Amino acid sequence: MTKSELIEVVAERIDIPKNRAYDVVNAIFDAMKDALLQEDRIELRGFGSFSIREYDARVGRNPRTGEEVFVDAKKSVHFKVGKELRERVDVLNEYN
Missing domain, CATH: 1.10.287 (Helix Hairpins)
Known part of the structure; x- marks a missing residue:
C-alpha cells in the first residue's frame, strides 16, 4: 500500500x-x-513499535571484492511487530 x-x-x-x-x-x-x-519510542498497541537502534562501528566486507571496509557507527529505525498483528499474519501461513 x-x-x-x-x-x-x-x-x-x-x-x-x-x-x-x-x-x-x-x-x-x-x-x-x-x-x-x-529518539522517543512509538508504540501502537496491536500493531507494533518503532524505536531508534544504535549500531557500533565495525569492519565489514565488500561482497564483490572481498576487501575489508570500515563501516561507521549509525542509528537506524527499528520496527517490532505487535502480538495481535503477528498472530493475524500467522493465520495466513495456515492457508499457504
Missing part, C-alpha cells in the same frame, strides 16, 4: 474528503517522524 492508497482508504472509511484525509495522514506521519528524531 502506498501513501496515496492509504489516504484514499482513510477518506473512504471515515467519510471525509481526500484533501482532509491527506492532512490527517501527513499529520500522523509528521508526529511519528518528530518522535523518532527525538
Whole structure:
C-alpha cells in the first residue's frame, strides 16, 4: 500500500474528503517522524513499535571484492511487530 492508497482508504472509511484525509495522514506521519528524531519510542498497541537502534562501528566486507571496509557507527529505525498483528499474519501461513 502506498501513501496515496492509504489516504484514499482513510477518506473512504471515515467519510471525509481526500484533501482532509491527506492532512490527517501527513499529520500522523509528521508526529511519528518528530518522535523518532527525538529518539522517543512509538508504540501502537496491536500493531507494533518503532524505536531508534544504535549500531557500533565495525569492519565489514565488500561482497564483490572481498576487501575489508570500515563501516561507521549509525542509528537506524527499528520496527517490532505487535502480538495481535503477528498472530493475524500467522493465520495466513495456515492457508499457504
